Amino acid sequence: MVRRITPLRVAAAGLVLLAIAAALFVMPSNDYILLPDRARSVAPLIDVEGERPPRDDGGIYFIAVDVRKASLLERLIPSIHDGATLVPGDELLPPGVSESQRRQGELRAMTRSQQIAAAVALRKLGYKVRTEDVGVLVSGFVTGSPAIGKLQPSDVIVEVDGKPVHDRADLLGRVQAHEPGDELRVTVRRGSDRKTLTIKTTSDPRDPKRAVLGVFVDPAVTIKLPLDVKIDLGNVGGPSAGLAFALDLYDELGHDINHGLKVAATGEIELDGTVAPIGGVKQKTIGVRRSGVDVFLVPAGENAREARKYAHGLRIIPVKSFQQALQSLATLSSA
Numbered sequence: 001m002v003r004r005i006t007p008l009r010v011a012a013a014g015l016v017l018l019a020i021a022a023a024l025f026v027m028p029s030n031d032y033i034l035l036p037d038r039a040r041s042v043a044p045l046i047d048v049e050g051e052r053p054p055r056d057d058g059g060i061y062f063i064a065v066d067v068r069k070a071s072l073l074e075r076l077i078p079s080i081h082d083g084a085t086l087v088p089g090d091e092l093l094p095p096g097v098s099e100s101q102r103r104q105g106e107l108r109a110m111t112r113s114q115q116i117a118a119a120v121a122l123r124k125l126g127y128k129v130r131t132e133d134v135g136v137l138v139s140g141f142v143t144g145s146p147a148i149g150k151l152q153p154s155d156v157i158v159e160v161d162g163k164p165v166h167d168r169a170d171l172l173g174r175v176q177a178h179e180p181g182d183e184l185r186v187t188v189r190r191g192s193d194r195k196t197l198t199i200k201t202t203s204d205p206r207d208p209k210r211a212v213l214g215v216f217v218d219p220a221v222t223i224k225l226p227l228d229v230k231i232d233l234g235n236v237g238g239p240s241a242g243l244a245f246a247l248d249l250y251d252e253l254g255h256d257i258n259h260g261l262k263v264a265a266t267g268e269i270e271l272d273g274t275v276a277p278i279g280g281v282k283q284k285t286i287g288v289r290r291s292g293v294d295v296f297l298v299p300a301g302e303n304a305r306e307a308r309k310y311a312h313g314l315r316i317i318p319v320k321s322f323q324q325a326l327q328s329l330a331t332l333s334s335a
Contacts, residue, residue, distance in 0.1 A: 030089040033070035035081055036283040039063045039264045039291035042241075042248035047230040051252040058258040058294075060251060062244035063266055063287050064236050065280035067092070083286040083310075097152060105153030106237025108191065112137070112154075112220075113238075113268060117245035118229045120273050120322050125253055130224040131271065133166045134158065135189065136217040145214025146200040152190065156220045159187035159196075168217060175201060180211045221271060240278035242269035243297065246322055247329075257329045264288040265297040265325065273322040277303050285310040295332065297325055 039061040070078070070086060078086040093102055119129045135158040141148050151157075157165050160174035161184055178184065180203040187196045201211035231245060244265040251257045266284055267275040277299045285307045288296045295315040298307045304318035317332070319325040 028069040029072050029075040031070045031075050032067060032087045032089060032092050033074050033078060033081070034085040034087060034280055034283050035066040035068075036083045036287035036290065037064045037066050039262075039288045039293050042244050043252065045232055046245070046248055046252065047232075048249060048252060049227045049229075050254075052254055058260040058262055060244055060248040060258060061262060061264040061288070061291070061293055062233075062241040063264055063284045063291075064238075064241070065283045065287075067280075083283055085280075085282060097148065101152045103237065104191070107235075108154035109239040110233065110237045110241070113240075113242035114229075114231045114245055115223045115225075116271050117242045117269050118225055118231075118249060119223050119271060120269055121246040121249035121253070122225060122227065122229075124250060124273075124322065124326075125255075127226045129226065131221045133219060134222050135165050135220040136168055136171050137220040138188075138215050139218050140216035142202075142212075142214040142216070144202075146202055147213050147215050150197045150199050151186070151188065151213075151215060155188040155190050157186060157188050157217070158194075159185075161185050162187075167219060171213075171217065175211055175213055178211045180204075180208070182211060184213075186213070219271070238278075239268040240266050240280075240284075243267035243275050243319075243322065243325060245269075247297075247325060250326070257326060259329075259332075261294040261332070262292065263295055263297065263329065264291070264293040267297070267299040267303075267319070269322060275299050275319050275321055275325070277301065281306040282310055285314065285316075289314045297328070 042060045042062050074080065075086060078084045093099065119131065123129050135156040138151050138153060138155045138157065157171060159165055163174055165171050165174060178201055180201050182201050183198050184201060185196055186199050187194065199213065202214045204210040204212045246269055247257060247265055266278055268278055269275055281298065281303050285296065289312060295317055296307065297317045297319050298304050300318035300320045304316060307316045317328050319328060
């Protein structure tokens with residue numbers, strides 16, 4: 001018996017397929033998707049004593065990346081979004097770290113980047129900025145580390161076994177005084193809270209007899225600024241807008257560095273002015289290009305090479321430091 005294809009059956013099949021597609025688009029997967037966002041002017045988001053009004057239509061812009069859980073459909077076909085990149089869930093969310101913890105870590109990283117950017121810009125302007133090492137910042141985890149699930153991204157380690165930790169050397173000394181597998185009492189500052197955790201050491205892959213915590217760390221410092229600086233980016237997280245903050249503060253306090261150009265910048269800035277690599281360069285470059293920006297400053301090296309792949313006429317300027325960024329803009333304006 002041969003079934004006839006009727007308009008009713010075609011419509012029913014279409015509705016079934018539509019329902020399946022809708023379900024796939026709504027149901028989340030375990031992976032994340034990175035999407036381009038638009039470039040935004042920094043000046044309206046910064047309030048600093050003595051700032052000057054804008055002189056022209058140019059300015060400094062920062063660029064973020066839209067990061068969210070991918071739907072099942074987006075996981076199957078990420079190319080339905082122009083400029084999308086699919087990222088395995090465990091790359092953004094290590095085992096034992098919740099989505100909420102990841103998000104809080106990003107917001108704390110943003111606060112840290114704002115403070116460091118202000119310190120770098122004000123020092124360059126001749127202000128005296130006081131800093132003090134106050135521990136080490138957890139920035140990532142070694143795969144399989146016993147610290148996963150106990151420490152969180154952006155925790156600041158301040159003590160090990162009751163002894164203070166001011167910098168990386170202190171941490172290494174405290175940990176390596178033990179054997180692999182020993183338990184340590186690790187005290188951290190997590191936001192406004194202070195917690196003491198029991199964490200086992202593990203073996204250093206390069207030297208199995210040496211104990212390590214299995215975490216990546218950065219310096220943590222307290223910064224006292226001579227001026228009141230307020231930066232409000234709402235719920236945007238991560239450290240990659242540091243270079244843009246520093247450039248805009250320098251510009252707002254009397255040095256016209258954009259000369260009428262729209263200048264986007266990305267890069268994590270360190271206290272010595274070094275510009276460190278960041279993620280999401282593909283999406284950031286596409287977002288900057290779509291926003292009609294004139295030039296895009298990015299960390300030199302792999303970040304700059306990646307940006308050029310998606311520039312399509314957008315001028316990419318690689319920089320290694322805040323000083324080099326200022327020099328590049330001065331050269332660009334004179335040209």
